[in-house]
Amino acid sequence: MSEDSLKEDLKKVGIENDPSKRSASFIMIDDQPKVSFARGVEILSTKEALKRYGWLEEFSWKLVERQEGDFDGYFIRVPRGVKVEFPVEACLYLKRIKSQNVHNIVIVEENAELNLITGCTSERLSGVHYGISEFYVKRNAKLTFTMIHNWKEENEVLPKTGIKVEENGVFINNYILLSPVRYLKSYPTAYLDRNAKAILSSVVVGFENSEIDLGSRVYLNGENSSAEIVSRSISRGGKIVVRGHLIGNSENVKGHLECKGMIIKEGVIHAIPELEARNPNVDLSHEAAIGKIAEDEIFYLMTRGLSRDEAVSMLIRGFMEIDVKGLPEVLKREIDKAIELVERALI
Amino acid sequence: MDKGVMRIVNLGVEVNGKRILQNVNLYIQEGQTLALFGPNGSGKSTLLMAIAGHPNYKIYDGRIIFKGKDITDLPANERVKMGIGVSYQNPPKISGVKLRDIVKHCARIGGTEDKIEEYVKLLKMENLLDRDLNVGFSGGEVKRSELLQLLLMNPEFVMLDEPDSGVDLENVAVIGEAIKILLERDRKDRKKSGIIITHTGQILKYVDADYGVIMYKGRIACMGDPYDILKTVERFGYEECVRKCLRTL
Numbered sequence A: 001m002s003e004d005s006l007k008e009d010l011k012k013v014g015i016e017n018d019p020s021k022r023s024a025s026f027i028m029i030d031d032q033p034k035v036s037f038a039r040g041v042e043i044l045s046t047k048e049a050l051k052r053y054g055w056l057e058e059f060s061w062k063l064v065e066r067q068e069g070d071f072d073g074y075f076i077r078v079p080r081g082v083k084v085e086f087p088v089e090a091c092l093y094l095k096r097i098k099s100q101n102v103h104n105i106v107i108v109e110e111n112a113e114l115n116l117i118t119g120c121t122s123e124r125l126s127g128v129h130y131g132i133s134e135f136y137v138k139r140n141a142k143l144t145f146t147m148i149h150n151w152k153e154e155n156e157v158l159p160k161t162g163i164k165v166e167e168n169g170v171f172i173n174n175y176i177l178l179s180p181v182r183y184l185k186s187y188p189t190a191y192l193d194r195n196a197k198a199i200l201s202s203v204v205v206g207f208e209n210s211e212i213d214l215g216s217r218v219y220l221n222g223e224n225s226s227a228e229i230v231s232r233s234i235s236r237g238g239k240i241v242v243r244g245h246l247i248g249n250s251e252n253v254k255g256h257l258e259c260k261g262m263i264i265k266e267g268v269i270h271a272i273p274e275l276e277a278r279n280p281n282v283d284l285s286h287e288a289a290i291g292k293i294a295e296d297e298i299f300y301l302m303t304r305g306l307s308r309d310e311a312v313s314m315l316i317r318g319f320m321e322i323d324v325k326g327l328p329e330v331l332k333r334e335i336d337k338a339i340e341l342v343e344r345a346l347i
Numbered sequence B: 001m002d003k004g005v006m007r008i009v010n011l012g013v014e015v016n017g018k019r020i021l022q023n024v025n026l027y028i029q030e031g032q033t034l035a036l037f038g039p040n041g042s043g044k045s046t047l048l049m050a051i052a053g054h055p056n057y058k059i060y061d062g063r064i065i066f067k068g069k070d071i072t073d074l075p076a077n078e079r080v081k082m083g084i085g086v087s088y089q090n091p092p093k094i095s096g097v098k099l100r101d102i103v104k105h106c107a108r109i110g111g112t113e114d115k116i117e118e119y120v121k122l123l124k125m126e127n128l129l130d131r132d133l134n135v136g137f138s139g140g141e142v143k144r145s146e147l148l149q150l151l152l153m154n155p156e157f158v159m160l161d162e163p164d165s166g167v168d169l170e171n172v173a174v175i176g177e178a179i180k181i182l183l184e185r186d187r188k189d190r191k192k193s194g195i196i197i198t199h200t201g202q203i204l205k206y207v208d209a210d211y212g213v214i215m216y217k218g219r220i221a222c223m224g225d226p227y228d229i230l231k232t233v234e235r236f237g238y239e240e241c242v243r244k245c246l247r248t249l
Helices: A005-011 A045-050 A054-061 A297-304 A308-320 A329-346 B044-052 B078-081 B099-110 B113-122 B139-153 B169-182 B226-246
Strands: A024-030 A034-037 A042-044 A074-078 A088-094 A097-106 A113-122 A127-137 A142-150 A154-165 A170-177 A183-186 A189-194 A197-207 A211-220 A226-235 A239-248 A253-263 A270-275 A282-291 B004-015 B018-029 B033-037 B055-064 B085-087 B096-097 B157-159 B193-197 B211-216 B217-226
Touching: A005 A088, A005 A113, A024 A042, A024 A074, A034 A042, A034 B157, A042 A045, A042 A282, A045 A054, A045 A074, A045 A097, A054 A097, A074 A088, A074 A113, A074 B096, A088 A097, A088 A127, A097 A113, A097 A142, A113 A329, A127 A142, A127 A170, A127 A211, A142 A270, A142 A329, A142 B099, A154 A170, A154 A211, A170 A211, A170 A329, A183 A197, A183 B113, A189 A197, A189 A226, A197 A211, A197 A329, A197 B033, A197 B139, A211 A226, A211 A253, A226 A239, A226 A270, A226 A308, A239 A282, A253 A270, A253 A308, A270 A282, A297 B078, A308 A329, A308 B033, A308 B113, B018 B193, B033 B044, B033 B226, B044 B055, B044 B078, B044 B085, B044 B157, B085 B139, B096 B099, B099 B113, B099 B139, B113 B139, B113 B169, B139 B169, B157 B169, B211 B226, B217 B226
Parallel strands: A024 A088, A074 A097, A088 A113, A097 A127, A113 A142, A127 A154, A142 A170, A154 A183, A154 A189, A170 A197, A183 A211, A189 A211, A197 A226, A211 A239, A226 A253, A239 A270, A253 A282, B033 B193, B033 B211, B085 B157, B157 B193
Antiparallel strands: A024 A034, A042 A074, B004 B018, B004 B055, B211 B217
């Protein structure tokens, strides 16, 4: 594969490798991690970081169950009070090896802020990607994590993600999967302390022969913590299970789960929203809906001069549009770009 | 010279296998505006949808001739290109699609990019452009949004489905103003023509029409001066009005 096509592949998952647009850039091809540049934020390979910092053991395999195997990935730490201006990008690229074992640890210290864009993609048609991620958002800190996946037809993808958000912390998660994949299973789980807030959004397209089992789970453990789970799934011949689970464990917690699905031509979407209250003073709600593109909406746009295909494309795009409050403009653009690329393939 | 723009010939329309319109004939000339009256469910909107080209409104009989061309089988967007524009009584709410994007598109179609600002101001739509189309719009906002889109598309043949229903007085005046521009009602040499569906006739206080028609049980039942028809309907109701009409035929 040439340099250019690698660069193209990376662009599709939001990786620019451009110091004028990013604060730091990390790429791991197969099992070889490499930091291109970094400013304002510490970024190392996880293996190296574990060697260098004895204290990191306390953050390793604590939010996700330990797995056997040789893992490496990125370690990112934003020092106390630092608000990283440009996003940090990290890419996990499956090139030759059959199975890529990734372990990432991100620590955003008190009062710090980080936007992290992770792109995962593959040159191999087949191959397995295990991705372990542990995120620590300390008091008053904020982490916005946007993950764009672009796999190949025979890839199997099994990420596991745990997030701990301390008092007044904010965690925003955006997950975008717009390419075919053989099998993907993921169920990121967030644990919220007092006044902490989490928003987990996902936009997923399931093509023919794809099987996707995706969910988001939030434990509202601290008083006044709140969570919002928003998902949009489109099946175009694929099988998608969309899960969501809110657990209200404390006083005055608030959670909402919104799950919308659309089937184009054929496919399966199975929505499983779960609400679990373990305290009388919780406010948990959910709405789920699955349907097709409404003929009246297509016609309406056609009477505004759009062709049928243009109308369908505009409606699909609108369906995938998730309005996430607090999402930086630059990340919105990344998501829009990714959605633009898939639009044509859906009609 | 024949000045006929829209000819509806023996039109029969069915929806979901149910016949709604039978044997409808209309002839509208250049510069003419027709007021279409009728009770709820009489088939007024069905006629508009059929002329606009909605695939669920199946034409089982007759033809629609626009500017001398048979458009009975033409897709809706092709009809738009020929100059047909329609505003809805209850347009769909579309999440994720911004009014601004539709407005831009309509201006491109109508070649009216330089008028966007003026019309947005006229219809007081400044604060709604970045909202999802019709989502959470009030009754008046929905109608104003429809008229903004039509003004920018600048159609030759204008169809308005109850532009005055569910709208307060202040909004009716604004909407009336927009319709006057759309149909060139202030111009002696006007070319534009169209159909206004009105249940209450309220809008006719702001825009005049050249003649009126009552649609009753899927047929054209009366034809005449729109203000006479309106007065008779207000006094006697639709059923009685139609009976009187049929007696005088």
